[in-house]
Amino acid sequence: MNRILDTINSSKDLKNLSKNELTRLCKEIREQLLIYLSQTGGHVGSNLAMIETTVALHYLYDSPIDKIIFDVSHQCYTHKLLTDRKKAYIDPNQYTSVTGFTNPKESEHDIFAIGHTSTAISLACGLAKARDIKKEKYNIIAIVGDGALSGGEAFEGLNNAATFNSQMLIIINDNDMSIAENHGGLYQNLKLLRKTEGKAECNFFKSLGFDYYFVKNGNQLYDLFDTFSIVKNIKKPVIVHICTKKGKGYELAEKYQEDWHYMNPFHINTGTLIQQSNDNETYENLTRDFLVEEMRKDSSIIAVTAGTPKIFGFNKQLREEFSKQFVDVGIAEEHAIAFISGIAKNGGKPIFGVSSSFLQRTYDQLSQDLALNHSPAVILIYFSGISQGSQTHMGIFDIALTRSIPELSYLAPTCQEEYLQMLKWGLEQTIGPVIIRVPGIYITNRDVQLLPDYHYVQYEIVNQGSQIAIITLGNFLELGMKIKEELEKTKNIIPTLINPRFVNDYDEKTLNHLKSNHQLVITLEDGVIDGGFGEKITRFYSDSDMKVLCFGAKKEFVDHKTIEEQYQRNHLTDQQIILDILSIL
Numbered sequence: 001m002n003r004i005l006d007t008i009n010s011s012k013d014l015k016n017l018s019k020n021e022l023t024r025l026c027k028e029i030r031e032q033l034l035i036y037l038s039q040t041g042g043h044v045g046s047n048l049a050m051i052e053t054t055v056a057l058h059y060l061y062d063s064p065i066d067k068i069i070f071d072v073s074h075q076c077y078t079h080k081l082l083t084d085r086k087k088a089y090i091d092p093n094q095y096t097s098v099t100g101f102t103n104p105k106e107s108e109h110d111i112f113a114i115g116h117t118s119t120a121i122s123l124a125c126g127l128a129k130a131r132d133i134k135k136e137k138y139n140i141i142a143i144v145g146d147g148a149l150s151g152g153e154a155f156e157g158l159n160n161a162a163t164f165n166s167q168m169l170i171i172i173n174d175n176d177m178s179i180a181e182n183h184g185g186l187y188q189n190l191k192l193l194r195k196t197e198g199k200a201e202c203n204f205f206k207s208l209g210f211d212y213y214f215v216k217n218g219n220q221l222y223d224l225f226d227t228f229s230i231v232k233n234i235k236k237p238v239i240v241h242i243c244t245k246k247g248k249g250y251e252l253a254e255k256y257q258e259d260w261h262y263m264n265p266f267h268i269n270t271g272t273l274i275q276q277s278n279d280n281e282t283y284e285n286l287t288r289d290f291l292v293e294e295m296r297k298d299s300s301i302i303a304v305t306a307g308t309p310k311i312f313g314f315n316k317q318l319r320e321e322f323s324k325q326f327v328d329v330g331i332a333e334e335h336a337i338a339f340i341s342g343i344a345k346n347g348g349k350p351i352f353g354v355s356s357s358f359l360q361r362t363y364d365q366l367s368q369d370l371a372l373n374h375s376p377a378v379i380l381i382y383f384s385g386i387s388q389g390s391q392t393h394m395g396i397f398d399i400a401l402t403r404s405i406p407e408l409s410y411l412a413p414t415c416q417e418e419y420l421q422m423l424k425w426g427l428e429q430t431i432g433p434v435i436i437r438v439p440g441i442y443i444t445n446r447d448v449q450l451l452p453d454y455h456y457v458q459y460e461i462v463n464q465g466s467q468i469a470i471i472t473l474g475n476f477l478e479l480g481m482k483i484k485e486e487l488e489k490t491k492n493i494i495p496t497l498i499n500p501r502f503v504n505d506y507d508e509k510t511l512n513h514l515k516s517n518h519q520l521v522i523t524l525e526d527g528v529i530d531g532g533f534g535e536k537i538t539r540f541y542s543d544s545d546m547k548v549l550c551f552g553a554k555k556e557f558v559d560h561k562t563i564e565e566q567y568q569r570n571h572l573t574d575q576q577i578i579l580d581i582l583s584i585l
Contacts, residue, residue: 003028004017004028005032008082008086010082011083014082022221023221026221029081030048030051032090033048034048036090036095039092039095041262041263042100042263043077044250045247046072046145047074048249048253049173049175049218049246050173051248052220054076055082056221058079059225061139061141064108064111066140067111067124067139068143069114069124069127071119071144071145071154072117073112073114074101075143075173076101080102080106080110083107083109083110084107084109085107096560099560101115114392115390115391117145117148118150119153120144120148123142124168125160128161128164128167129164140167141170142168142170143173146172146182147331148331150186162209162210164236166235167234167237168237169231170239170240171242172190172239172242173242174190174194174241175244176190181258181328183328184329189204198214210238211236212238215241216243217243218242224242228240247260258310282313283419283440284311287380288312288313291314291351292318295325299324301348301350301427302326302327302340302351303327304328304343304353305326305327305336305354306329306333306335306352306354306358307330307331308358309326311354311355311380314326333354334362336352338370340375340377340379341373344375344433345375349378350378352377353380353382355383356383357395359398359401359402360397360398363401363405366433370433371405371407371408371432375432376430376434379433379436380423380436380438384396384437384438385440385474386553388562388566390559391557391559391560394557396526396527398527399473399531402503403531408504409434409504410435410502411434411435411454412436412439412473412501412503413436413437413438413501414444414446414448414474415445415477419436419438423436425453426454437474454501454502457501457505457506457507458507459499459507459510461496461497462477462480462498462499463494463495466494466495467494467518467520468518468519468522469497469498470498471521471522471523473524473525473526473533475526477499479572479577480497483581484497486574486578496518498510503533506536506540511537515545519584521541521546521548522550522577523537523548523551524551524572526552528554530555532552533552552572553566554569554570
């Protein structure tokens with residue numbers, strides 16, 4: 001039997017299908033997405049859950065005239081497949097031609113580039129306001145995963161949207177999961193609404209003034225058709241609460257929903273990874289083992305996460321064992337920073353784990369709630385530096401973001417030994433907030449001079465030389481070592497190699513000492529140059545004869561480029577840097 005999917009080239013082609021054919025199409029899309037995901041990796045659970053909803057919307061509405069916004073847009077694979085990008089999910093030669101999130105550069109059907117969460121309702125409000133001012137007529141639909149509702153911006157958007165007097169459809173995709181289980185009082189109401197099939201008198205959405213509709217089986221195409229057909233012509237904001245199954249149609253993803261939120265390439269039949277890795281040798285598991293040991297000894301240590309519990313390596317069993325000392329605040333990083341400030345002020349020892357790109361939401365809380373109040377909390381920054389992922393998840397901005405905040409100690413360890421020492425000190429000190437930039441994914445070891453106290457700034461002289469000083473921040477020590485060895489081998493130049501340890505503070509004694517027998521200082525940082533670590537060193541030497549070259553990432557959004565491409569583009573290979581050094585000398 002020929003596939004209906006093979007006849008679909010755009011969402012307009014859905015209009016000619018019967019409902020039975022649309023049901024068959026959903027089955028074919030699920031099978032094709034599983035093939036695609038098994039070979040590329042990606043967000044499995046959320047996309048398998050959203051197939052029927054996406055097909056129903058594109059059948060009943062007219063994208064891109066009608067505007068569809070996904071939140072989080074990692075549930076957009078079916079939408080992309082139906083909007084002129086089918087080959088990217090069918091032809092292995094084109095798998096890398098699209099990203100895992102909506103992207104206006106790919107298609108006019110993608111209104112926004114969205115990778116973070118809780119934003120769609122606010123964006124929809126802006127679209128609706130502009131539409132109404134221009135007196136245009138079309139529909140605006142925001143599809144919001146239930147996990148996104150824990151973010152503050154989602155509450156703000158709902159509060160504003162409820163006051164509109166024109167069309168806006170907000171679909172709450174409720175599968176009772178974020179990455180892991182949901183947390184927060186709102187989810188008690190969602191649970192009640194699911195249990196009563198939307199009939200409970202206590203209804204959060206109705207309390208704000210929304211018209212409210214409930215779909216018990218959000219993976220049943222006919223039920224979705226019925227409800228969407230009703231709400232399509234309502235000229236005021238409407239909530240449609242649909243209940244879907246995360247991982248729908250793939251038994252392993254349905255059974256182990258947390259594990260299958262995102263998965264690297266896998267064998268469909270068994271679910272095993274195509275390329276196995278040694279997960280024991282990661283900083284995630286190193287942190288887990290450290291915290292488990294310390295939390296068992298000290299009940300005042302409280303681990304905090306914002307919807308990403310496995311960032312500490314804490315599985316469900318550990319979360320249950322430390323139920324009083326492990327807190328998932330939901331996708332609410334701003335709240336998390338203020339929360340740990342309160343814990344620290346009242347005698348607790350909080351430690352918050354967060355991805356570099358998610359830290360961007362927290363600037364005001366880092367400055368006002370935490371640093372200004374000298375609260376001795378620890379923040380671990382994961383997944384920082386240049387990576388080949390999405391432009392929405394770049395980890396290169398955390399240094400520039402935090403450098404402008406006073407009373408904030410930012411440490412950059414180079415290895416396991418340094419990381420654990422900084423972590424122990426950070427939890428015990430009572431001076432103020434400490435951020436630690438986790439050196440990478442996989443553990444590195446070296447013979448390092450450890451400090452007993454990181455309150456006093458002291459750089460590590462890894463190798464004493466002359467003429468050239470290489471200051472390498474964090475995980476770029478390895479790059480600095482390559483440059484040092486090459487200069488020694490080919491040019492008979494023995495440079496000084498320095499591990500600064502501290503991102504935000506100077507070791508003035510060491511920097512001044514370099515003036516006596518060095519002509520050139522180069523800085524290496526795995527982050528954006530503008531506003532970064534190197535600029536600080538340049539400013540220190542601005543009134544001297546010392547020349548400074550800064551190496552790092554350009555200030556730009558980069559989407560799915562290999563690390564090798566980006567190193568080359570940013571002039572970050574050892575050979576490129578050596579040529580620059582020699583041109584100065």
